[in-house]
Amino acid sequence: MTLESTESSNPAGPRVISGVPPIDPGAAARATLKLDPDTFQRATDCVHCGLCLPACPTYTQNGLESDSPRGRIHLMKGLAEGRIGPSEAVLGHLDLCLDCRACETACPSGVVYHELIEATREHFIAMRPTTLTDKLLRWVFFHLFPHPTRLKVALLPARVLQKLGLWGLATHRRVLGVLPAQFQKMAQMLPPDGPLWERRLASPVKPTTATRRVGLFTGCIGSVLYQEINRQTVAILERLGCEVVIPTGQACCGAIHHHGGDSHEAKALARKNLEAFLDLGGEKPLDWIVTNIAGCGAMLREYDDLLRDDPALTAKAKALSEKMRDISEVLVELGKPTDLKPVPMTVTYHDACHLRHAQQVADPPRQILSWIPGMRVVPLAESEICCGAAGTYNLSQPAMARDLAERKLRNIAATGARVCVMGNVGCAMQIDSEARRMGMPLRVVHPVTLLHAAMFGGED
Amino acid sequence: MTLATRDELLDDLRGIVGPAGLLTSPDELLVYECDGFSVARGTPRAVAFPTTTEQVAACVKTLRKHGVGIVPRGSGTGLAGGCVAFDGQVILCTSRMTKIESIDLADRVAVAQAGALNVTLSEAVAAEVARWNQNHAELPVGPMHFSPDPSSQRASTVGGNAATNAGGINTLKHGVTSNHVLGVEFVLPDGEIVRTRTAALYESPGPDLTGLLCGSEGTLGILTKVWCRLTPKPEHFRTVYTVYTLTFDACKSVSDVIAAGILPTSMEVMDGRMIRVVEDAFHYGFPTDAAALLLIEIDGVDSILDEQLERIMAICRANGARDIKHCSDPKRRTELWSARKRAFGAIGRLHTAYFTQDACIPRSRLPEAVERIVAIGAEHGLKINNVFHAGDGNVHPIFFFDESNAQEVQRTLEAAERVLQYCIDIGGTITGEHGVGVEKLAMMPRMFNPATIDTFQKLKATFDPDAVLNDGKLIPSKTLRIELHRPVSPNVPGGALCPPHHPPTT
Numbered sequence A: 001m002t003l004e005s006t007e008s009s010n011p012a013g014p015r016v017i018s019g020v021p022p023i024d025p026g027a028a029a030r031a032t033l034k035l036d037p038d039t040f041q042r043a044t045d046c047v048h049c050g051l052c053l054p055a056c057p058t059y060t061q062n063g064l065e066s067d068s069p070r071g072r073i074h075l076m077k078g079l080a081e082g083r084i085g086p087s088e089a090v091l092g093h094l095d096l097c098l099d100c101r102a103c104e105t106a107c108p109s110g111v112v113y114h115e116l117i118e119a120t121r122e123h124f125i126a127m128r129p130t131t132l133t134d135k136l137l138r139w140v141f142f143h144l145f146p147h148p149t150r151l152k153v154a155l156l157p158a159r160v161l162q163k164l165g166l167w168g169l170a171t172h173r174r175v176l177g178v179l180p181a182q183f184q185k186m187a188q189m190l191p192p193d194g195p196l197w198e199r200r201l202a203s204p205v206k207p208t209t210a211t212r213r214v215g216l217f218t219g220c221i222g223s224v225l226y227q228e229i230n231r232q233t234v235a236i237l238e239r240l241g242c243e244v245v246i247p248t249g250q251a252c253c254g255a256i257h258h259h260g261g262d263s264h265e266a267k268a269l270a271r272k273n274l275e276a277f278l279d280l281g282g283e284k285p286l287d288w289i290v291t292n293i294a295g296c297g298a299m300l301r302e303y304d305d306l307l308r309d310d311p312a313l314t315a316k317a318k319a320l321s322e323k324m325r326d327i328s329e330v331l332v333e334l335g336k337p338t339d340l341k342p343v344p345m346t347v348t349y350h351d352a353c354h355l356r357h358a359q360q361v362a363d364p365p366r367q368i369l370s371w372i373p374g375m376r377v378v379p380l381a382e383s384e385i386c387c388g389a390a391g392t393y394n395l396s397q398p399a400m401a402r403d404l405a406e407r408k409l410r411n412i413a414a415t416g417a418r419v420c421v422m423g424n425v426g427c428a429m430q431i432d433s434e435a436r437r438m439g440m441p442l443r444v445v446h447p448v449t450l451l452h453a454a455m456f457g458g459e460d
Numbered sequence B: 001m002t003l004a005t006r007d008e009l010l011d012d013l014r015g016i017v018g019p020a021g022l023l024t025s026p027d028e029l030l031v032y033e034c035d036g037f038s039v040a041r042g043t044p045r046a047v048a049f050p051t052t053t054e055q056v057a058a059c060v061k062t063l064r065k066h067g068v069g070i071v072p073r074g075s076g077t078g079l080a081g082g083c084v085a086f087d088g089q090v091i092l093c094t095s096r097m098t099k100i101e102s103i104d105l106a107d108r109v110a111v112a113q114a115g116a117l118n119v120t121l122s123e124a125v126a127a128e129v130a131r132w133n134q135n136h137a138e139l140p141v142g143p144m145h146f147s148p149d150p151s152s153q154r155a156s157t158v159g160g161n162a163a164t165n166a167g168g169i170n171t172l173k174h175g176v177t178s179n180h181v182l183g184v185e186f187v188l189p190d191g192e193i194v195r196t197r198t199a200a201l202y203e204s205p206g207p208d209l210t211g212l213l214c215g216s217e218g219t220l221g222i223l224t225k226v227w228c229r230l231t232p233k234p235e236h237f238r239t240v241y242t243v244y245t246l247t248f249d250a251c252k253s254v255s256d257v258i259a260a261g262i263l264p265t266s267m268e269v270m271d272g273r274m275i276r277v278v279e280d281a282f283h284y285g286f287p288t289d290a291a292a293l294l295l296i297e298i299d300g301v302d303s304i305l306d307e308q309l310e311r312i313m314a315i316c317r318a319n320g321a322r323d324i325k326h327c328s329d330p331k332r333r334t335e336l337w338s339a340r341k342r343a344f345g346a347i348g349r350l351h352t353a354y355f356t357q358d359a360c361i362p363r364s365r366l367p368e369a370v371e372r373i374v375a376i377g378a379e380h381g382l383k384i385n386n387v388f389h390a391g392d393g394n395v396h397p398i399f400f401f402d403e404s405n406a407q408e409v410q411r412t413l414e415a416a417e418r419v420l421q422y423c424i425d426i427g428g429t430i431t432g433e434h435g436v437g438v439e440k441l442a443m444m445p446r447m448f449n450p451a452t453i454d455t456f457q458k459l460k461a462t463f464d465p466d467a468v469l470n471d472g473k474l475i476p477s478k479t480l481r482i483e484l485h486r487p488v489s490p491n492v493p494g495g496a497l498c499p500p501h502h503p504p505t506t
Helices: A003-009 A037-044 A057-062 A069-080 A088-095 A102-106 A113-125 A132-144 A148-164 A181-189 A220-225 A227-239 A255-259 A263-278 A294-301 A311-323 A327-334 A363-371 A398-415 A425-437 A447-456 B003-017 B026-032 B053-065 B118-135 B158-163 B209-213 B247-259 B272-282 B302-318 B330-341 B343-349 B363-379 B406-425 B441-447 B450-463
Strands: A015-018 A212-216 A242-245 A288-291 A324-326 A345-349 A375-378 A419-421 A443-445 B046-048 B070-073 B090-093 B100-104 B109-113 B181-187 B193-195 B222-229 B237-244 B266-271 B292-299 B323-327 B354-356 B384-389 B397-400 B480-483
Touching: A037 A069, A037 A113, A057 A398, A069 A088, A069 A113, A069 B026, A088 A113, A088 B026, A102 A113, A113 A255, A132 A148, A132 A181, A132 A255, A148 A220, A181 A398, A181 A425, A212 A227, A220 A227, A220 A425, A227 A242, A227 A327, A227 A447, A255 A263, A255 A294, A263 A311, A288 A294, A288 A311, A288 A327, A294 A311, A294 A324, A294 A425, A311 A324, A324 A327, A327 A363, A327 A447, A345 A363, A345 A447, A363 A375, A363 A447, A398 A425, A425 A443, A443 A447, B003 B046, B003 B053, B026 B046, B053 B070, B053 B090, B053 B181, B053 B193, B053 B222, B070 B222, B100 B118, B109 B118, B118 B158, B158 B222, B181 B209, B237 B247, B237 B302, B237 B330, B247 B266, B247 B292, B247 B302, B247 B363, B266 B272, B272 B292, B272 B330, B272 B343, B272 B384, B292 B302, B292 B330, B302 B323, B323 B330, B330 B343, B343 B397, B363 B384, B363 B397, B363 B406, B397 B406, B406 B441, B441 B450
Parallel strands: A015 B480, A212 A242, A212 A288, A288 A324, A345 A375, A345 A419, A419 A443, B046 B090, B070 B090
Antiparallel strands: B100 B109, B109 B222, B181 B193, B181 B222, B237 B292, B237 B323, B266 B292, B266 B384, B354 B397, B384 B397
């Protein structure tokens, strides 16, 4: 019986429906999301193959296509075409994106996903109601974190309590419980000890035999909470024959603003940094600009994209992007240092998203670890899945951030290593604080610190 | 149907999978409107996310009680619209059924829930092998894996692989998914749970239910669990890549290698334009001026591979290969295959809309067939490019079109249909590995004679008498026909992907 004869024996026949929805010519007029054509093109570059699904932390966590890169692109496309509206549910799925960019590494079509989600977020952020906590948080993100001195003042009471041994009491759930959850989380993330007042790093004395001039970007939170890593970076680079320059005019990289929907301020900060690192008066230009913080490095590398509407600065931004390196890349280029002392230790390596996905740096940090005698590196399952830090995500989406941190810690525990190496401040604070919360003995360390120990001693 | 019954259905489903396990808001359902074949679109009434077989069974019972059709979905990486819901059907999605229940290295079988990812399973097996070898240093086992390797394997599920009988690059030597599925658990439309696996090591007696479910595309039962065969993972390879000035010569080489009695793991051809697309995307170092690239891989006992390699290279040379390179470096080999597996996705860098046809032809007809397919494209004013599993005679002509140009869409669909017809005419089939779904449904009566179609329909009715499971897919249905029309203008329907009525060809 053929299809036709089936029908003739059954006069009613099968119900016939169209598998291709008609194009609604009026939809575009109802679109709530206006994207510039370049950015919209990002959405149409997606061929819906689905290879991004297993790379996405949120999809692999909850199995919802609407919380996958392909699904979010579909939602943003739907908003831009007027097929759907910005309902709470839709915006919720877009908010839950970490912007970790693991999907960009996985995507065979080269979809530049982050531009699409960042433009969409910036568009909707203005029209959404904000609570007092939101406003406070935004003030902290935009006016406290990016300013090292203000941050040091703000941290002073906490540091005093830590010195007095009272920090544990102060951060007890019943004391902290009066604060909004996001502020509790911030208090938990503070590393348990550090100097009362971190000193600013000055450019070291110019060595006479330097072969390379390297600019160091110290970061804002990095220079307050992890200045030691900057000091170690300077020591290593000097030992390897570099002249290290730390321009005093450098500012926050602007990532917090850019990802928080304030690209205006991000651009202003970018201009400051272009000036600080490129306008060196009569001095010889820098060969490289390095940072040991993946989040900042990713932002600095993308200044040319950020400033693409400002033709006067595009060339300059491109110049900076081209000089920008993660510290691990520079160290690999400079070659393995001689006379490394053994650092007998079992470690595992976590890929910071802004290093692995945003900067596509995967091998150099691992290579550095492989140089160190006596070090055993155990591969980490799902090393490329976000730990939940994602800039300020762990403050704005605490539940998903915590689930991802726990997943990361389970994978770390399975390696048997008690030391986890990573090249980003945000991940370090997240993984360190979550390990403490769960009572898991774990040391979080930057590859620079381990290489420093192998070169100069101090890890016995 | 009244609003009240609608709510009752959703409430019932919510009672089974919990409020977080059911999506019903139309905005959120938008993302479930299509799979990797984005031409066919339909919005489900809801999507449920069961976590256990029992929940699947309970959902099925409820949906049947309410007379609502059911569409199973895994990761939605299919290329034939097989997991798209039409006509108010509800999707049961296995994305939360990802548990790997057991891995038995001694008996070489792993049991996974249907939603476990193909690569995740192989990674878990590798971890288990490592653990075993740490504890049994005196009796170590070699590496093992789940062999089926569709290009989507990082994202696709074992349930989806089994339901579509997925192929891949290694199928030439190592077989398709059904060769690696030892048993399945599935839910029937009345909510009963069937398990075809009864003993640890042996095939079950009776008719081959496992084989029947493999490739049934969710029309006979909903797969919830798969017993996966674990096989030794080849450890020694030689990979040859050869460059040709004529696609014809590349295809001839493929045919000659098989004729010489050699069974490579895979033989893949990419035509010139595809080489350039892949090269632009991944910078592997392929020659961008070549007309065709042939990748051949052999695996097996290390000591005999070099001799085989020499014979293969001699055949390629005799067929006019311009450049022959081989590598045994594992890293370079991984890069090479990764470039090949991401070839389809890389097309997105060039075109916003394309669709990949999938057909099989006798290997010996490859040289002429590839030329004919390109000619059909030219007759319709279209460029067709080819990247295909040449060893299996499995061609994947890729059609590029502009989605907003209705005439071009129409021409594309006509050309695609002619290509399939041509493949049937020279003794081929309408699908090699992507399945039928809705995309090729209308070609089924051209492929099979009426008695065969009738038998398919009877088989379907035995499992699913009320046609509630993935109705309108794979087997021509008596109750639902989904037409892939694309309106040329708002009032004139046209541009069917496969015209709904074809007189059976003789």
